[in-house]
Amino acid sequence: MYDGGKIITGxxxxxxxxxxxxxxxxGKAAKAPERVLTEKAKAAQKCVEPISFMKTEHMKMLDxxxxxxxxxxxxxxKSTSGKEYYKGLxxxxxxxxxxxxxxxxxxxxxxxxxxxxxxxxxxxxxxQ
Amino acid sequence: xxxxxxxxxxxxxxxxxxxIPWIGVGALKLDxxxxxxxxxxALFVFFAGIIGRVIGWARSPVxxxxxxxxxxxxxxxxxxxxxxxxxxxxxxxxxxxxxxxxTFRSLFRNTKLxxxxxxRIGYEWEKWLWLxxxxxxxxxxxxxxxHLRFFTEPIPGFVNLIEQLDGLMQTGVxxxxxxxxxxxxxxGFVLLGAVTLLVLRRILxxxxxxxxxxxDYFPLFLITAIGxxxxxxxxxxxxxxxxxxELTMGLVTFRPSIPYEIGVLFYIHLFLVSVLIAYIxxxxxxxxxxxxxxxxxxxSNNSRFVRHINPWSYPVPVHTYDEYEEEFRDKMIAVGxxxxxxxxxxxxxxxxxxx
Numbered sequence: 001m002y003d004g005g006k007i008i009t010g011x012x013x014x015x016x017x018x019x020x021x022x023x024x025x026x027g028k029a030a031k032a033p034e035r036v037l038t039e040k041a042k043a044a045q046k047c048v049e050p051i052s053f054m055k056t057e058h059m060k061m062l063d064x065x066x067x068x069x070x071x072x073x074x075x076x077x078k079s080t081s082g083k084e085y086y087k088g089l090x091x092x093x094x095x096x097x098x099x100x101x102x103x104x105x106x107x108x109x110x111x112x113x114x115x116x117x118x119x120x121x122x123x124x125x126x127x128q
Numbered sequence: 129x130x131x132x133x134x135x136x137x138x139x140x141x142x143x144x145x146x147x148i149p150w151i152g153v154g155a156l157k158l159d160x161x162x163x164x165x166x167x168x169x170a171l172f173v174f175f176a177g178i179i180g181r182v183i184g185w186a187r188s189p190v191x192x193x194x195x196x197x198x199x200x201x202x203x204x205x206x207x208x209x210x211x212x213x214x215x216x217x218x219x220x221x222x223x224x225x226x227x228x229x230x231t232f233r234s235l236f237r238n239t240k241l242x243x244x245x246x247x248r249i250g251y252e253w254e255k256w257l258w259l260x261x262x263x264x265x266x267x268x269x270x271x272x273x274x275h276l277r278f279f280t281e282p283i284p285g286f287v288n289l290i291e292q293l294d295g296l297m298q299t300g301v302x303x304x305x306x307x308x309x310x311x312x313x314x315x316g317f318v319l320l321g322a323v324t325l326l327v328l329r330r331i332l333x334x335x336x337x338x339x340x341x342x343x344d345y346f347p348l349f350l351i352t353a354i355g356x357x358x359x360x361x362x363x364x365x366x367x368x369x370x371x372x373x374e375l376t377m378g379l380v381t382f383r384p385s386i387p388y389e390i391g392v393l394f395y396i397h398l399f400l401v402s403v404l405i406a407y408i409x410x411x412x413x414x415x416x417x418x419x420x421x422x423x424x425x426x427x428s429n430n431s432r433f434v435r436h437i438n439p440w441s442y443p444v445p446v447h448t449y450d451e452y453e454e455e456f457r458d459k460m461i462a463v464g465x466x467x468x469x470x471x472x473x474x475x476x477x478x479x480x481x482x483x
Protein backbone atom coordinates (compact mmCIF):
# COMPACT_ATOMS: atom_id res chain seq x y z
CA MET A 1 0.00 0.00 0.00
CA TYR A 2 1.25 3.47 -0.81
CA ASP A 3 0.79 6.24 1.75
CA GLY A 4 -1.09 3.61 3.72
CA GLY A 5 -0.84 5.43 7.02
CA LYS A 6 -2.48 8.59 5.76
CA ILE A 7 -5.15 6.79 3.77
CA ILE A 8 -6.15 4.45 6.59
CA THR A 9 -6.31 7.40 8.99
CA GLY A 10 -8.59 9.23 6.58
CA UNK A 11 -10.70 6.13 6.08
CA UNK A 12 -11.11 5.62 9.83
CA UNK A 13 -12.12 9.26 10.30
CA UNK A 14 -14.59 9.07 7.41
CA UNK A 15 -16.20 5.83 8.49
CA UNK A 16 -16.24 7.06 12.09
CA UNK A 17 -18.10 10.21 11.10
CA UNK A 18 -20.63 8.22 9.11
CA UNK A 19 -21.15 5.86 12.03
CA UNK A 20 -21.65 8.77 14.43
CA UNK A 21 -25.25 7.75 15.32
CA UNK A 22 -24.12 4.23 16.20
CA UNK A 23 -21.45 5.46 18.63
CA UNK A 24 -23.66 8.21 19.98
CA UNK A 25 -26.48 5.81 20.86
CA UNK A 26 -24.33 2.87 21.84
CA GLY A 27 -25.80 0.97 24.76
CA LYS A 28 -28.91 3.09 24.97
CA ALA A 29 -32.28 1.53 24.49
CA ALA A 30 -34.06 4.60 23.26
CA LYS A 31 -37.67 3.65 23.61
CA ALA A 32 -40.26 5.80 21.96
CA PRO A 33 -42.25 7.69 24.59
CA GLU A 34 -45.71 6.40 25.42
CA ARG A 35 -48.57 8.77 25.01
CA VAL A 36 -50.20 9.30 28.37
CA LEU A 37 -53.91 10.02 28.39
CA THR A 38 -55.62 11.80 31.25
CA GLU A 39 -58.63 10.20 32.90
CA LYS A 40 -60.85 12.65 31.10
CA ALA A 41 -59.33 11.77 27.71
CA LYS A 42 -59.72 8.07 28.43
CA ALA A 43 -63.31 8.58 29.38
CA ALA A 44 -64.06 10.52 26.21
CA GLN A 45 -62.68 7.57 24.22
CA LYS A 46 -62.35 9.49 20.98
CA CYS A 47 -60.69 12.69 19.87
CA VAL A 48 -61.98 15.25 17.40
CA GLU A 49 -60.95 12.98 14.56
CA PRO A 50 -59.69 9.36 14.50
CA ILE A 51 -56.38 8.77 16.26
CA SER A 52 -54.41 7.87 13.13
CA PHE A 53 -55.49 11.18 11.60
CA MET A 54 -54.68 13.13 14.76
CA LYS A 55 -51.23 11.54 14.98
CA THR A 56 -50.10 12.80 11.60
CA GLU A 57 -52.30 15.83 10.93
CA HIS A 58 -52.84 17.59 14.28
CA MET A 59 -50.38 20.36 13.48
CA LYS A 60 -52.15 21.07 10.23
CA MET A 61 -55.54 21.07 11.94
CA LEU A 62 -54.35 23.48 14.62
CA ASP A 63 -52.98 25.83 11.98
CA UNK A 64 -56.25 25.72 10.06
CA UNK A 65 -58.22 26.34 13.23
CA UNK A 66 -56.11 29.33 14.11
CA UNK A 67 -56.45 30.78 10.64
CA UNK A 68 -60.21 30.26 10.58
CA UNK A 69 -60.81 31.58 14.09
CA UNK A 70 -58.49 34.56 13.97
CA UNK A 71 -59.13 35.66 10.39
CA UNK A 72 -62.59 34.41 9.52
CA UNK A 73 -64.29 34.09 12.90
CA UNK A 74 -65.38 30.55 12.14
CA UNK A 75 -65.62 29.12 15.63
CA UNK A 76 -67.01 25.63 15.18
CA UNK A 77 -65.50 22.57 13.55
CA LYS A 78 -67.63 19.83 12.13
CA SER A 79 -65.88 16.53 12.64
CA THR A 80 -66.09 13.66 10.16
CA SER A 81 -68.04 11.85 12.89
CA GLY A 82 -70.68 14.55 12.61
CA LYS A 83 -70.05 16.08 16.00
CA GLU A 84 -69.36 19.80 16.33
CA TYR A 85 -66.38 21.08 18.30
CA TYR A 86 -65.43 24.53 19.48
CA LYS A 87 -62.10 25.45 17.89
CA GLY A 88 -59.67 26.19 20.63
CA LEU A 89 -56.34 24.86 21.74
CA UNK A 90 -56.78 25.80 25.37
CA UNK A 91 -60.52 25.33 25.63
CA UNK A 92 -61.02 22.18 23.57
CA UNK A 93 -57.73 20.28 23.17
CA UNK A 94 -56.33 20.98 26.60
CA UNK A 95 -59.67 20.34 28.22
CA UNK A 96 -58.94 16.63 27.90
CA UNK A 97 -55.22 16.69 27.27
CA UNK A 98 -54.29 18.83 30.23
CA UNK A 99 -51.07 16.87 30.72
CA UNK A 100 -48.93 18.90 28.31
CA UNK A 101 -45.56 17.49 29.40
CA UNK A 102 -46.66 13.90 28.95
CA UNK A 103 -49.01 14.33 26.03
CA UNK A 104 -47.31 17.03 23.93
CA UNK A 105 -43.73 17.63 24.96
CA UNK A 106 -42.54 14.06 25.29
CA UNK A 107 -43.04 13.18 21.64
CA UNK A 108 -42.13 16.65 20.35
CA UNK A 109 -38.82 16.40 22.17
CA UNK A 110 -38.31 12.86 20.95
CA UNK A 111 -38.48 13.89 17.28
CA UNK A 112 -36.93 17.32 17.77
CA UNK A 113 -39.99 19.42 17.08
CA UNK A 114 -40.34 22.81 18.74
CA UNK A 115 -43.81 24.16 18.01
CA UNK A 116 -44.50 27.79 18.81
CA UNK A 117 -47.99 27.26 20.28
CA UNK A 118 -46.94 28.59 23.67
CA UNK A 119 -45.50 31.81 22.30
CA UNK A 120 -49.09 33.09 22.50
CA UNK A 121 -51.12 30.48 24.36
CA UNK A 122 -50.91 30.05 28.08
CA UNK A 123 -49.33 26.81 29.16
CA UNK A 124 -51.57 24.69 31.34
CA UNK A 125 -50.70 24.48 35.00
CA UNK A 126 -50.33 20.78 35.49
CA UNK A 127 -51.25 19.43 38.85
CA GLN A 128 -48.43 17.05 39.39
CA UNK B 129 -25.38 6.30 -26.23
CA UNK B 130 -28.38 8.28 -27.31
CA UNK B 131 -29.29 10.73 -24.57
CA UNK B 132 -33.04 10.17 -24.84
CA UNK B 133 -32.40 6.49 -24.31
CA UNK B 134 -30.22 7.29 -21.30
CA UNK B 135 -32.89 9.47 -19.74
CA UNK B 136 -35.69 7.03 -20.42
CA UNK B 137 -33.68 4.11 -19.11
CA UNK B 138 -32.69 5.81 -15.87
CA UNK B 139 -36.16 7.21 -15.20
CA UNK B 140 -37.73 3.80 -15.81
CA UNK B 141 -35.28 2.26 -13.34
CA UNK B 142 -36.14 4.90 -10.72
CA UNK B 143 -39.84 4.33 -11.36
CA UNK B 144 -39.41 0.60 -10.83
CA UNK B 145 -37.49 1.34 -7.64
CA UNK B 146 -40.45 3.40 -6.43
CA UNK B 147 -42.89 0.63 -7.31
CA ILE B 148 -40.97 -2.16 -5.55
CA PRO B 149 -41.59 -0.97 -1.95
CA TRP B 150 -45.00 0.35 -2.93
CA ILE B 151 -46.09 -3.15 -3.85
CA GLY B 152 -43.83 -4.84 -1.30
CA VAL B 153 -45.13 -2.94 1.70
CA GLY B 154 -48.44 -1.62 0.41
CA ALA B 155 -49.77 -4.90 -0.91
CA LEU B 156 -47.57 -7.72 0.37
CA LYS B 157 -46.91 -6.28 3.87
CA LEU B 158 -43.19 -7.04 3.76
CA ASP B 159 -42.43 -4.40 6.40
CA UNK B 160 -39.53 -6.30 7.94
CA UNK B 161 -37.83 -6.80 4.58
CA UNK B 162 -38.07 -3.13 3.58
CA UNK B 163 -37.72 -1.62 7.03
CA UNK B 164 -34.89 -3.69 8.48
CA UNK B 165 -33.25 -6.21 6.18
CA UNK B 166 -32.75 -4.04 3.10
CA UNK B 167 -31.41 -1.00 5.02
CA UNK B 168 -28.89 -3.19 6.84
CA UNK B 169 -27.80 -4.86 3.60
CA ALA B 170 -27.47 -1.44 1.97
CA LEU B 171 -25.32 -0.13 4.81
CA PHE B 172 -23.15 -3.22 4.75
CA VAL B 173 -22.68 -2.97 0.98
CA PHE B 174 -21.88 0.71 1.34
CA PHE B 175 -19.20 0.32 3.99
CA ALA B 176 -17.65 -2.80 2.49
CA GLY B 177 -17.75 -1.25 -0.97
CA ILE B 178 -16.30 2.11 -0.04
CA ILE B 179 -13.53 0.58 2.08
CA GLY B 180 -12.76 -1.79 -0.80
CA ARG B 181 -12.59 1.09 -3.23
CA VAL B 182 -10.28 3.16 -1.01
CA ILE B 183 -7.99 0.19 -0.32
CA GLY B 184 -7.92 -0.47 -4.06
CA TRP B 185 -6.84 3.08 -4.74
CA ALA B 186 -4.28 2.94 -1.95
CA ARG B 187 -2.71 -0.14 -3.53
CA SER B 188 -2.27 1.55 -6.89
CA PRO B 189 1.14 3.15 -7.12
CA VAL B 190 1.32 6.75 -8.25
CA UNK B 191 4.91 6.72 -9.44
CA UNK B 192 5.02 10.18 -10.90
CA UNK B 193 3.81 13.53 -9.74
CA UNK B 194 0.79 14.55 -11.76
CA UNK B 195 -0.72 17.53 -9.93
CA UNK B 196 -2.49 20.08 -12.05
CA UNK B 197 -0.17 23.03 -11.94
CA UNK B 198 -2.45 25.96 -12.42
CA UNK B 199 -0.14 28.58 -11.00
CA UNK B 200 3.48 29.67 -10.78
CA UNK B 201 5.58 27.05 -9.07
CA UNK B 202 8.16 27.69 -6.38
CA UNK B 203 11.37 28.79 -8.06
CA UNK B 204 13.45 31.91 -7.49
CA UNK B 205 12.77 34.04 -4.45
CA UNK B 206 11.82 37.11 -6.46
CA UNK B 207 9.22 35.26 -8.57
CA UNK B 208 5.89 35.25 -6.83
CA UNK B 209 4.67 31.69 -6.39
CA UNK B 210 1.17 30.38 -6.07
CA UNK B 211 1.17 28.03 -3.06
CA UNK B 212 -2.41 26.80 -3.55
CA UNK B 213 -2.41 26.31 -7.30
CA UNK B 214 1.04 24.78 -7.39
CA UNK B 215 1.73 23.36 -3.94
CA UNK B 216 5.32 22.62 -3.03
CA UNK B 217 4.80 20.91 0.30
CA UNK B 218 2.23 19.00 2.33
CA UNK B 219 0.92 22.24 3.84
CA UNK B 220 0.13 23.57 0.38
CA UNK B 221 -1.59 20.33 -0.55
CA UNK B 222 -3.68 20.42 2.62
CA UNK B 223 -4.75 23.97 1.81
CA UNK B 224 -5.58 22.99 -1.73
CA UNK B 225 -7.60 19.97 -0.61
CA UNK B 226 -9.54 22.00 1.97
CA UNK B 227 -10.56 24.52 -0.66
CA UNK B 228 -11.29 21.75 -3.15
CA UNK B 229 -13.49 19.76 -0.79
CA UNK B 230 -15.28 22.67 0.85
CA THR B 231 -15.57 25.20 -1.97
CA PHE B 232 -15.13 23.12 -5.17
CA ARG B 233 -12.31 25.30 -6.44
CA SER B 234 -11.72 23.25 -9.58
CA LEU B 235 -15.33 23.78 -10.63
CA PHE B 236 -14.88 27.48 -9.95
CA ARG B 237 -12.03 27.51 -12.47
CA ASN B 238 -14.30 26.15 -15.16
CA THR B 239 -14.09 28.14 -18.38
CA LYS B 240 -16.08 28.08 -21.56
CA LEU B 241 -14.46 28.22 -24.96
CA UNK B 242 -16.23 30.44 -27.42
CA UNK B 243 -15.81 32.75 -30.38
CA UNK B 244 -16.07 36.31 -29.16
CA UNK B 245 -15.98 38.56 -32.18
CA UNK B 246 -15.44 36.87 -35.51
CA UNK B 247 -12.99 34.01 -35.22
CA ARG B 248 -11.17 35.23 -32.15
CA ILE B 249 -11.34 32.57 -29.49
CA GLY B 250 -12.16 33.67 -25.99
CA TYR B 251 -12.43 31.86 -22.70
CA GLU B 252 -15.28 32.95 -20.56
CA TRP B 253 -15.75 32.22 -16.88
CA GLU B 254 -18.51 29.71 -16.48
CA LYS B 255 -19.77 29.73 -12.93
CA TRP B 256 -23.16 28.02 -13.14
CA LEU B 257 -21.96 24.47 -12.57
CA TRP B 258 -19.98 25.63 -9.55
CA LEU B 259 -22.99 27.46 -8.16
CA UNK B 260 -25.40 24.54 -8.65
CA UNK B 261 -22.87 22.13 -7.22
CA UNK B 262 -22.41 24.27 -4.12
CA UNK B 263 -26.16 24.63 -3.64
CA UNK B 264 -26.67 20.92 -4.20
CA UNK B 265 -23.95 19.59 -1.95
CA UNK B 266 -24.50 21.98 0.93
CA UNK B 267 -28.28 21.61 0.97
CA UNK B 268 -27.76 17.85 0.85
CA UNK B 269 -25.42 18.14 3.83
CA UNK B 270 -27.97 20.18 5.77
CA UNK B 271 -30.71 17.67 4.92
CA UNK B 272 -28.44 14.86 6.06
CA UNK B 273 -27.60 16.57 9.35
CA UNK B 274 -31.26 17.35 9.97
CA HIS B 275 -32.03 13.66 9.56
CA LEU B 276 -29.80 12.98 12.54
CA ARG B 277 -32.85 13.80 14.65
CA PHE B 278 -34.13 10.37 13.69
CA PHE B 279 -30.85 8.68 14.53
CA THR B 280 -29.90 10.21 17.87
CA GLU B 281 -31.53 10.26 21.29
CA PRO B 282 -31.26 12.77 22.86
CA ILE B 283 -30.89 14.96 19.81
CA PRO B 284 -27.59 16.88 19.93
CA GLY B 285 -27.79 20.66 20.04
CA PHE B 286 -26.21 21.28 16.66
CA VAL B 287 -28.95 19.31 14.93
CA ASN B 288 -31.66 21.42 16.54
CA LEU B 289 -29.70 24.57 15.76
CA ILE B 290 -29.35 23.68 12.08
CA GLU B 291 -33.02 22.82 11.92
CA GLN B 292 -33.94 26.17 13.42
CA LEU B 293 -31.70 28.03 10.98
CA ASP B 294 -33.08 25.98 8.10
CA GLY B 295 -36.62 26.86 9.12
CA LEU B 296 -35.75 30.50 9.67
CA MET B 297 -38.39 31.77 7.28
CA GLN B 298 -41.24 30.24 9.33
CA THR B 299 -43.19 29.89 6.11
CA GLY B 300 -45.45 27.43 7.86
CA VAL B 301 -47.86 30.17 8.80
CA UNK B 302 -49.20 31.16 5.41
CA UNK B 303 -50.33 31.42 2.63
CA UNK B 304 -52.33 28.20 2.40
CA UNK B 305 -53.89 27.10 5.66
CA UNK B 306 -52.06 24.15 7.11
CA UNK B 307 -50.26 23.32 3.88
CA UNK B 308 -46.73 24.25 4.78
CA UNK B 309 -46.69 22.67 8.17
CA UNK B 310 -44.62 21.82 10.11
CA UNK B 311 -42.22 24.68 9.45
CA UNK B 312 -40.68 24.78 5.99
CA UNK B 313 -37.09 23.67 5.66
CA UNK B 314 -35.33 25.69 2.97
CA UNK B 315 -32.66 23.07 2.33
CA GLY B 316 -35.11 20.49 0.98
CA PHE B 317 -36.34 22.85 -1.70
CA VAL B 318 -32.88 24.16 -2.55
CA LEU B 319 -31.80 20.53 -2.96
CA LEU B 320 -34.64 19.74 -5.34
CA GLY B 321 -34.04 22.96 -7.26
CA ALA B 322 -30.32 22.32 -7.60
CA VAL B 323 -30.89 18.73 -8.74
CA THR B 324 -33.30 20.01 -11.38
CA LEU B 325 -30.74 22.51 -12.61
CA LEU B 326 -28.06 19.82 -12.76
CA VAL B 327 -30.39 17.64 -14.83
CA LEU B 328 -31.31 20.53 -17.12
CA ARG B 329 -27.63 21.31 -17.61
CA ARG B 330 -27.04 17.78 -18.87
CA ILE B 331 -30.00 17.99 -21.22
CA LEU B 332 -29.62 21.51 -22.56
CA UNK B 333 -25.87 21.99 -23.06
CA UNK B 334 -24.97 19.99 -26.19
CA UNK B 335 -21.41 19.15 -25.16
CA UNK B 336 -22.47 17.94 -21.71
CA UNK B 337 -25.39 16.11 -23.24
CA UNK B 338 -23.03 14.26 -25.56
CA UNK B 339 -20.93 12.88 -22.71
CA UNK B 340 -23.87 12.01 -20.40
CA UNK B 341 -24.65 8.36 -19.80
CA UNK B 342 -27.36 6.56 -17.81
CA UNK B 343 -24.87 6.50 -14.94
CA ASP B 344 -25.06 10.30 -14.87
CA TYR B 345 -28.82 10.62 -15.04
CA PHE B 346 -29.70 7.77 -12.70
CA PRO B 347 -28.23 9.24 -9.48
CA LEU B 348 -29.78 12.61 -10.26
CA PHE B 349 -33.21 11.06 -10.80
CA LEU B 350 -32.80 8.86 -7.75
CA ILE B 351 -31.93 11.87 -5.58
CA THR B 352 -34.87 13.76 -7.06
CA ALA B 353 -37.16 10.88 -6.13
CA ILE B 354 -35.72 10.77 -2.61
CA GLY B 355 -36.18 14.51 -2.23
CA UNK B 356 -39.72 14.42 -3.56
CA UNK B 357 -40.81 11.57 -1.30
CA UNK B 358 -39.22 13.37 1.65
CA UNK B 359 -40.94 16.67 0.90
CA UNK B 360 -44.24 14.90 0.25
CA UNK B 361 -43.95 13.03 3.52
CA UNK B 362 -43.18 16.19 5.46
CA UNK B 363 -45.80 18.54 4.05
CA UNK B 364 -48.53 16.61 2.29
CA UNK B 365 -48.98 12.89 2.91
CA UNK B 366 -47.77 12.94 6.48
CA UNK B 367 -46.61 9.85 8.32
CA UNK B 368 -46.37 9.24 12.06
CA UNK B 369 -42.81 10.35 12.73
CA UNK B 370 -42.71 9.03 16.27
CA UNK B 371 -43.07 5.55 14.78
CA UNK B 372 -40.49 6.45 12.13
CA UNK B 373 -38.00 7.37 14.81
CA GLU B 374 -38.79 4.17 16.67
CA LEU B 375 -37.78 2.23 13.57
CA THR B 376 -34.64 4.27 12.78
CA MET B 377 -33.48 4.19 16.40
CA GLY B 378 -33.97 0.44 16.37
CA LEU B 379 -31.68 0.28 13.33
CA VAL B 380 -28.84 2.31 14.84
CA THR B 381 -28.97 0.62 18.24
CA PHE B 382 -29.10 -2.82 16.58
CA ARG B 383 -32.41 -3.65 18.24
CA PRO B 384 -34.51 -3.43 15.11
CA SER B 385 -38.26 -3.49 15.40
CA ILE B 386 -41.12 -2.58 13.14
CA PRO B 387 -43.52 -0.20 14.82
CA TYR B 388 -47.19 -0.32 14.12
CA GLU B 389 -48.21 1.07 10.71
CA ILE B 390 -46.04 3.68 9.11
CA GLY B 391 -47.25 4.99 5.76
CA VAL B 392 -46.06 3.31 2.55
CA LEU B 393 -44.50 6.60 1.50
CA PHE B 394 -41.96 6.22 4.27
CA TYR B 395 -40.95 2.79 3.01
CA ILE B 396 -40.58 4.14 -0.52
CA HIS B 397 -38.32 6.89 0.83
CA LEU B 398 -36.32 4.41 2.90
CA PHE B 399 -35.95 1.97 0.02
CA LEU B 400 -34.75 4.66 -2.38
CA VAL B 401 -32.23 5.85 0.21
CA SER B 402 -31.08 2.25 0.71
CA VAL B 403 -30.59 1.88 -3.02
CA LEU B 404 -28.65 5.14 -3.18
CA ILE B 405 -26.43 4.13 -0.26
CA ALA B 406 -25.69 0.72 -1.72
CA TYR B 407 -25.10 2.24 -5.15
CA ILE B 408 -22.54 4.81 -3.96
CA UNK B 409 -19.39 2.64 -3.99
CA UNK B 410 -20.02 1.40 -7.52
CA UNK B 411 -20.83 4.67 -9.16
CA UNK B 412 -19.62 8.20 -9.70
CA UNK B 413 -20.99 9.19 -6.29
CA UNK B 414 -18.01 7.43 -4.81
CA UNK B 415 -16.24 10.75 -5.39
CA UNK B 416 -17.16 11.44 -1.76
CA UNK B 417 -14.15 9.25 -0.95
CA UNK B 418 -12.33 9.63 -4.24
CA UNK B 419 -11.87 13.37 -4.05
CA UNK B 420 -9.38 12.84 -1.24
CA UNK B 421 -7.35 10.45 -3.37
CA UNK B 422 -7.20 12.30 -6.67
CA UNK B 423 -3.53 12.55 -7.60
CA UNK B 424 -4.03 15.72 -9.61
CA UNK B 425 -5.16 17.42 -6.40
CA UNK B 426 -3.32 15.73 -3.54
CA UNK B 427 0.23 15.54 -4.87
CA SER B 428 2.69 18.32 -4.32
CA ASN B 429 4.64 19.55 -7.29
CA ASN B 430 8.11 18.67 -6.06
CA SER B 431 9.53 16.71 -8.99
CA ARG B 432 12.29 19.27 -9.39
CA PHE B 433 13.80 18.69 -5.97
CA VAL B 434 12.65 15.23 -4.83
CA ARG B 435 13.48 12.10 -6.76
CA HIS B 436 10.49 9.80 -7.31
CA ILE B 437 11.34 6.26 -8.24
CA ASN B 438 8.81 4.15 -10.02
CA PRO B 439 8.02 1.33 -7.58
CA TRP B 440 7.46 -1.21 -10.30
CA SER B 441 10.67 -0.39 -12.18
CA TYR B 442 12.38 -3.66 -13.11
CA PRO B 443 15.93 -3.79 -11.75
CA VAL B 444 17.91 -3.45 -14.99
CA PRO B 445 21.64 -4.30 -14.86
CA VAL B 446 23.15 -1.07 -16.06
CA HIS B 447 26.66 -0.39 -17.29
CA THR B 448 27.35 3.28 -16.72
CA TYR B 449 29.78 5.27 -18.83
CA ASP B 450 32.20 5.45 -15.91
CA GLU B 451 32.31 1.67 -15.71
CA TYR B 452 32.57 1.42 -19.49
CA GLU B 453 35.53 3.77 -19.59
CA GLU B 454 37.15 1.94 -16.69
CA GLU B 455 36.91 -1.27 -18.68
CA PHE B 456 38.11 0.04 -22.04
CA ARG B 457 40.32 3.00 -21.10
CA ASP B 458 43.56 1.50 -22.36
CA LYS B 459 42.03 0.56 -25.66
CA MET B 460 40.41 3.96 -26.04
CA ILE B 461 43.67 5.76 -25.40
CA ALA B 462 45.44 3.40 -27.77
CA VAL B 463 43.21 4.36 -30.66
CA GLY B 464 43.14 8.02 -29.63
CA UNK B 465 39.56 8.31 -28.34
CA UNK B 466 38.99 11.06 -25.77
CA UNK B 467 38.59 9.81 -22.20
CA UNK B 468 37.19 11.54 -19.12
CA UNK B 469 39.92 10.41 -16.79
CA UNK B 470 43.54 9.98 -17.84
CA UNK B 471 45.66 7.49 -15.95
CA UNK B 472 48.38 9.27 -13.93
CA UNK B 473 51.47 8.39 -16.01
CA UNK B 474 49.61 8.81 -19.26
CA UNK B 475 48.49 12.27 -18.19
CA UNK B 476 52.09 13.20 -17.43
CA UNK B 477 53.36 11.97 -20.79
CA UNK B 478 50.52 13.59 -22.67
CA UNK B 479 51.43 16.93 -21.13
CA UNK B 480 55.04 16.41 -22.07
CA UNK B 481 54.06 15.68 -25.62
CA UNK B 482 52.08 18.92 -25.77
CA UNK B 483 55.13 20.91 -24.77
